[in-house]
Every structure is written in C-alpha cells, then in structure tokens.
Amino acid sequence: MTKDGTLRSYARSADAQRSLHRYVPGGAHTNARGSDQYPEDATPIIVRGEGARVLDLDGNWFVEYGLGAKAVTLGYGYKPVADAVAAVAYDGVGFSRPSVWELRAAERFLEQVPTADMVKFAKNGSDVTTAAVKVARAATGRDLVAVCRSHPFFSVDDWFMGTTAMTAGIPQSVRDLTVSFVYNDLDSLRDLLAEKGDRIAAVILEPATGTAEPAPGFLEGVRTLTQQHGVVLVFDEMIAGMRWSAAGAHSVYGVTPDLSTWGKALANGFSVSALAGKRELMELGGLNTDASRVFLLSTTHGGETTGLAAYLAVADAYQERDVVGIMETQGTALKRELDVVLAEAGVSQHVSVFGRPSALVFGTKDAEGKPSQEYRTLFIQELLERGVLAQSLVISAAHTDDDLAVTVEAFRGAAEIYARALEAGSTAGLLRGRPVAPAIREFAAPRRLGA
Structure with a gap:
C-alpha cells in the first residue's frame, strides 16, 4: 500500500503486460516469470534492480526474493561484475x-x-x-x-x-x-x-x-x-x-x-x-x-567474453568473502523472525517457511489444511501491497537487515489478512482476480474466481 493507505497502482505495468502478450507467446520469455504466476491485477514489469530491491514501471519499489529464478547471489547491479563485463565488452565479445x-x-x-x-x-x-x-x-x-x-x-x-x-x-x-x-x-x-x-x-x-x-x-x-x-x-x-x-x-x-x-x-x-x-x-x-x-x-x-568475465568476477567475490555463509546467516535470521510472526497471527499451521536458509520457500494451505493456489495468491497479493515481491524466499548476499525488516512487516500484514480468510473459510472478498497456476501445466490459465 502507499503511504496514504491506497492500493499500489500497476497501471503502466498492466499496459506493458498486455503488449507483451501481443508480441510474446505467454507474455514472458520464461514460464516462471509469466503473469499467471502473480495476482491478476498486480503483475509488476521491472525497470531495474539495485541490491535486493527492484523498481517497476509504476515507480513501486519491492524487496525481491527469487533473484532472477535463483540466478543472482551477489545482488542486482553488483558493481565488480558489471565493471568486468563492461570492460571486456569493449575488446570484443x-x-x-x-x-x-x-x-x-x-x-x-x-x-x-x-x-x-x-x-x-x-x-x-x-x-x-x-x-x-x-x-x-x-x-x-x-x-x-x-x-x-x-x-x-x-x-x-x-x-x-x-x-x-x-x-x-x-x-x-x-x-x-x-x-x-x-x-x-x-x-x-x-x-x-x-x-x-x-x-x-x-x-x-x-x-x-x-x-x-x-x-x-x-x-x-x-x-x-x-x-x-x-x-x-x-x-x-x-x-x-x-x-x-x-x-x-x-x-x-x-x-x-x-x-x-x-x-x-x-x-x-x-x-x-x-x-x-x-x-x-x-x-x-x-x-x-x-x-x-x-x-x-x-x-x-x-x-562470449562478457559472460565469462562475469563468471570470473563472481568467482573473485566468492573468494573475497563468504557469500554462501552470508546467505545462510540472513536466511536463518529471516526464517526465525517469520516463524514468530506467523505464530502470533495464528496461521503457522497454514503458512510455513521451510528449506535450506539460502533457498527458502513458503507453503500455503487453506482452512482445511490442504495446499491452496487461491490462498497462495492471496498471500503474494498482500506481500506485494506491502513492498515485497516473493514467489519464494530465495535470498541473496545483498539482502540487508533493513530488507529483512521490511519483509517481516510485510509478512505480519499479509498474515493478518490470511487469518481473516481462514476464519471465513474462503478468500472471497479478499483475493482480487484469479489464482496463480502451476508454471508447467497442460491447459491455459484459470479464470477469475466465480467466472
């Protein structure tokens, strides 16, 4: 949500997403990045990233997890890698x-x-x-x-x-x-x-x-x-x-x-x-x-020289500091805080954070305790509104304590909404649009609930 309490706008992102669907089958070049993987009315199109945060076309900043389908461990725009790529590009690729x-x-x-x-x-x-x-x-x-x-x-x-x-x-x-x-x-x-x-x-x-x-x-x-x-x-x-x-x-x-x-x-x-x-x-x-x-x-x-130069710069970074250790430390701290938040909201039997600290995921269950795409979509929707873009909680060495604090507060707010849905036994009136769907499936995306 914005500072005045209104919902975030995704108008420019939505226009860009419609254009992508006109020009690109599926609207993305990777299935896991498709609009069907996000709430229907909240599909941010990214302009740039900085550290562990990304900016969309509508000016919304998010703490981001997943990191380019788990491809980023040092953070977006990591200068030593970018500098290495720029330098070698001038010599031919x-x-x-x-x-x-x-x-x-x-x-x-x-x-x-x-x-x-x-x-x-x-x-x-x-x-x-x-x-x-x-x-x-x-x-x-x-x-x-x-x-x-x-x-x-x-x-x-x-x-x-x-x-x-x-x-x-x-x-x-x-x-x-x-x-x-x-x-x-x-x-x-x-x-x-x-x-x-x-x-x-x-x-x-x-x-x-x-x-x-x-x-x-x-x-x-x-x-x-x-x-x-x-x-x-x-x-x-x-x-x-x-x-x-x-x-x-x-x-x-x-x-x-x-x-x-x-x-x-x-x-x-x-x-x-x-x-x-x-x-x-x-x-x-x-x-x-x-x-x-x-x-x-x-x-x-x-x-291609640019990619290999990037790899060598990454190898240097891993030698200079304990990148894996940083991800493990931050992931462990994040899980510890989120477990407390979910327990306080009374939803820890329905929303769980699990996995290796450097590659955490979260699971969502409905009021009957069954895995649920509808409830998952509701949770992702509420995280987005609070400035966290997360299909998972796969972390990077660029996630700061401030990034984790934003995430914890986003989980706190999303968990309160989730608890309301569990009490009602339904996401109706809370979930805006259709649920997300598995990226690999035989048929097209599901329609809006009740359609």
Missing part, C-alpha cells in the same frame, strides 16, 4: 578463434570444482543437461535416461519435457525413453535399475533442493548403484551449486558424480552455464578420442 577468457574461465572453474577434469561452457542450463544426456548415451550405448521425478525441472528439451504435463509436440517414442525414480527412496532406483539397468544410460538428479536434504546414505547409495550397473551419474547443480557451496552441493555431501551441470548464479545472472566432469566422458566431444565423436555444445555464444 566473440571471435573466430577461442579467446583468452575461455582459458581463464576454464582454469578457474576447475579450481573451484576440483571433482571435475574438464568443463565446457554454454548459455543456459537446458543445453548442458541435454549435453550430459547425450554424452552418457554415447559412452554407454544405451538409450534410456532415469530422472528424479521428485525434482521439478531439468531441461526444456523433449527428453525431459515429455515427462511433464506439457507434452504437446513431443512424440510418444521420445517420451518413452525417459523413466523416473523418487528422491530419498533408494529402493525406487534399485528396482528401476534391476528392471531396465541394461538400457539406462544416465541417472540425473539434484543432489539436494531447497526443500529436501538427502537422507543419510541416499546419495552414496545412488553412486554405488550407478557404478554397479555401468550408468553415468549426473548431478544437476543449477541451483545448489552456488548456494550450498561454490564447489557444488556434491562437495558438501562428499559424493562425486561422473558429470555435473551448472548455471543460474554461476555469473550472477549473466548467461553462463557449464557441463563438467570426468575426462574420459568429456573427451567424447573433443579431438582426442578414437570413438565416434559427440557433437558437444558447439554454440556461437558459448565463449
């Missing part, structure tokens, strides 16, 4: 031969991730996870891929999207090549490998997520099973890689994969991803192999 930045970045990455022998850079996470699948298939001569169905996303490519609700345009023959198992359920993987192990090329999973730590012995068991069956083990480090440790979450748990895939916060929001792993696998895409070569990540912009 791409040439007809490799640049010295490709060598510098590769050397630095392999120092950062000592469990890997080689690395190849690209521009987005989907490319490198798909490249890992291709390498695994080439190395094993097998066709199936086993993915952890407990984890929400691995790639926009058909081998993974065929496992989701959005299968339009994906042949059944492609969909049949991906099978699945359950996180922290070693028996589900053991049974899958016993049945189809002679056809499975790769097992791919996140070593941990913001909502689930590996059970004792689980990752070790996965490592043992994949070795027994000659399967390539791939860890997706997109999120955890720079939030659990710069050396990867697998370094925290002491289990080394054959291949690992990286992106998101690797360059503080600049477009850099990486495939890393054992030399004998990576060389299948190189010039020193007697086997049939894999066409591995040959992209025009994979060696």
